[in-house]
Amino acid sequence: MTVSMKRIYAIFQKDLKDLSKNLFVSSIVILPVLMAFMYSRMGDILDLHYLIINLTLASVTAFIQCAVIAEEKEKHTLRGLMLSPATLPEILTGKSLVSLILTIVTLVVCMMITGYEPANLVLISFVILLSCLFYLALGTLLGLLTKTVVEASVVILPFMFLFGFGSMLKPLVDDYAILGFVEYLPNTQLVELAYKIESGLGFGSLWSHLAIILTWVIVATILTIFVYRKREMDD
Amino acid sequence: MAVLSIQNVEKHTKDMILFPPFNLTIDKGQVVAVHSNLNVRLALMDMFLRKTVIPNGDILINGSSISENKQIYLKQVCISFYEEGLYERLSILDHFKLYKQLYGFNQPFDNILHITQLDEIKHNKIKNLTHSQKRRVQFARVLFQNPSFYLFEEPDLNVDIETRSIFINITKKLLEAGKSILVLTGNIESALIISDRVYRLHEAGLQPYVVEKDAEELNSDPSETENDREEVFQFNKIPTKINEKIVLFDPPEIDYIESNEGQSNVYIKGEAFPSVFTLNDLEERLKPYGFFRCHRSYIVNLQKVREVITWTRNSYSLVLDDQPKSSIPLSKTKMAQLKEMLGLK
Numbered sequence: 001m002t003v004s005m006k007r008i009y010a011i012f013q014k015d016l017k018d019l020s021k022n023l024f025v026s027s028i029v030i031l032p033v034l035m036a037f038m039y040s041r042m043g044d045i046l047d048l049h050y051l052i053i054n055l056t057l058a059s060v061t062a063f064i065q066c067a068v069i070a071e072e073k074e075k076h077t078l079r080g081l082m083l084s085p086a087t088l089p090e091i092l093t094g095k096s097l098v099s100l101i102l103t104i105v106t107l108v109v110c111m112m113i114t115g116y117e118p119a120n121l122v123l124i125s126f127v128i129l130l131s132c133l134f135y136l137a138l139g140t141l142l143g144l145l146t147k148t149v150v151e152a153s154v155v156i157l158p159f160m161f162l163f164g165f166g167s168m169l170k171p172l173v174d175d176y177a178i179l180g181f182v183e184y185l186p187n188t189q190l191v192e193l194a195y196k197i198e199s200g201l202g203f204g205s206l207w208s209h210l211a212i213i214l215t216w217v218i219v220a221t222i223l224t225i226f227v228y229r230k231r232e233m234d235d
Numbered sequence: 236m237a238v239l240s241i242q243n244v245e246k247h248t249k250d251m252i253l254f255p256p257f258n259l260t261i262d263k264g265q266v267v268a269v270h271s272n273l274n275v276r277l278a279l280m281d282m283f284l285r286k287t288v289i290p291n292g293d294i295l296i297n298g299s300s301i302s303e304n305k306q307i308y309l310k311q312v313c314i315s316f317y318e319e320g321l322y323e324r325l326s327i328l329d330h331f332k333l334y335k336q337l338y339g340f341n342q343p344f345d346n347i348l349h350i351t352q353l354d355e356i357k358h359n360k361i362k363n364l365t366h367s368q369k370r371r372v373q374f375a376r377v378l379f380q381n382p383s384f385y386l387f388e389e390p391d392l393n394v395d396i397e398t399r400s401i402f403i404n405i406t407k408k409l410l411e412a413g414k415s416i417l418v419l420t421g422n423i424e425s426a427l428i429i430s431d432r433v434y435r436l437h438e439a440g441l442q443p444y445v446v447e448k449d450a451e452e453l454n455s456d457p458s459e460t461e462n463d464r465e466e467v468f469q470f471n472k473i474p475t476k477i478n479e480k481i482v483l484f485d486p487p488e489i490d491y492i493e494s495n496e497g498q499s500n501v502y503i504k505g506e507a508f509p510s511v512f513t514l515n516d517l518e519e520r521l522k523p524y525g526f527f528r529c530h531r532s533y534i535v536n537l538q539k540v541r542e543v544i545t546w547t548r549n550s551y552s553l554v555l556d557d558q559p560k561s562s563i564p565l566s567k568t569k570m571a572q573l574k575e576m577l578g579l580k
């Protein structure tokens with residue numbers, strides 16, 4: 001079983017074209033950009049930059065991935081793809097590439113609007129990409145669990161709030177012990193990582209945050225594979 | 236060696252038998268049509284999709300079980316669904332490009348556009364196509380693949396005549412290339428047009444499509460006492476029985492009559508009325524009214540025939556002028572007879 005770049009590219013091309021004509025899904029990109037405009041007036045605060053970045057990841061990456069997969073299920077096209085020579089990793093790679101590229105474009109635009117210039121671009125990009133993997137897996141998971149685009153866009157809302165605005169809950173943690181889990185969410189971890197990188201700390205002091213994000217990625221991936229196995233060939 | 240071999244396959248739902256164990260083999264270059272109801276068809280489709288485990292039997296493709304290796308299995312079969320998804324926002328051309336890369340098809344696809352007659356509308360988006368045109372895009376997908384076995388689900392349900400003829404053309408091409416085809420359909424007419432080997436699958440098992448004995452054979456039956464009936468008053472109406480009611484029809488009202496497992500049904504304006512007579516009796520009675528036995532299981536009112544369609548050299552259809560534009564099969568031998576009646580030679 002070899003991975004065929006040709007098939008990945010074919011699926012990527014198809015999805016990109018389809019998405020560009022699908023305003024219901026692709027218009028979600030406006031949300032983080034609009035937020036970026038609003039917050040850009042409040043000045044250069046790291047928390048705000050990451051509010052936008054987390055929102056982009058939760059809305060653009062996860063939502064688009066989720067909606068695209070839910071639509072394939074809704075229109076019975078996923079079945080056709082699965083019966084074709086394309087393997088599951090190929091199908092998902094092709095689809096994830098579309099969400100990923102759209103995310104990167106949105107992120108760059110947002111960062112230009114808010115004027116965010118990270119101290120260590122390479123490290124930050126790496127961390128954001130790692131987080132992207134989690135959101136892609138989350139989107140795939142929810143896409144597989146739902147049956148229609150409308151259902152998917154409703155189901156993903158709480159996740160968008162939790163991961164997009166979750167860092168806003170942080171001040172409440174001291175008052176309500178039950179919210180302690182917020183500390184370990186990938187978005188909170190991303191913000192803390194950014195603070196440490198900004199203050200010039202090296203790789204050595206970052207590994208605990210990276211490990212937590214990586215755990216999220218792995219858990220989400222395993223869940224996705226598990227759900228896929230259960231729902232294989234489902235209409 | 237058989238390309239498809241279904242061995243001892245059965246299906247129960249709860250305590251009901253959907254179909255008892257049956258065997259079926261299809262060799263290279265053969266087409267088989269199986270007529271069944273919706274539940275049976277869906278159960279079979281699930282088996283071919285490897286969704287359900289087949290308890291005691293097995294389905295073999297080229298000698299290996301379909302449950303063995305998914306990748307190998309997928310290379311050997313091509314399944315054309317009745318409800319197959321297309322990307323609504325993409326054009327036909329986009330689909331063809333996707334299929335070409337997906338299935339590693341390494342020739343230009345102009346030929347496929349031509350066969351499916353989608354040339355002129357190739358830039359149209361799927362959502363702007365009619366049902367029949369969408370079906371043609373789905374048939375086109377089949378041509379990008381190169382497996383040894385093709386499974387078609389309800390290929391010509393609700394499609395226009397052009398699309399039906401394209402589908403028959405495609406099956407002809409596939410058979411010439413030595414492929415094997417199984418057609419699952421709920422429409423006996425289309426089964427008869429597509430294949431010479433037609434089966435019915437139901438609670439009683441897989442049965443070859445039973446055709447009534449020819450008229451000559453029946454006439455030689457000594458138990459038949461034709462002469463007695465001559466003396467009785469012959470009334471011209473055709474009685475049909477619905478529940479306990481007997482409904483009488485004038486022969487010119489009737490569109491056609493179909494025989495289904497020994498039960499003949501009279502069709503009037505798209506509705507079926509079970510008749511109390513056999514097809515042979517009806518043929519006898521209706522001959523003076525311009526009725527014609529166009530197939531072993533069909534009698535047609537020639538006054539209602541609008542078109543005669545030639546699908547292949549061996550299969551023909553009559554299209555009627557009635558409400559649902561029903562098409563009924565015309566067998567090869569009867570075609571010659573019909574031509575004679577029409578004064579064509």
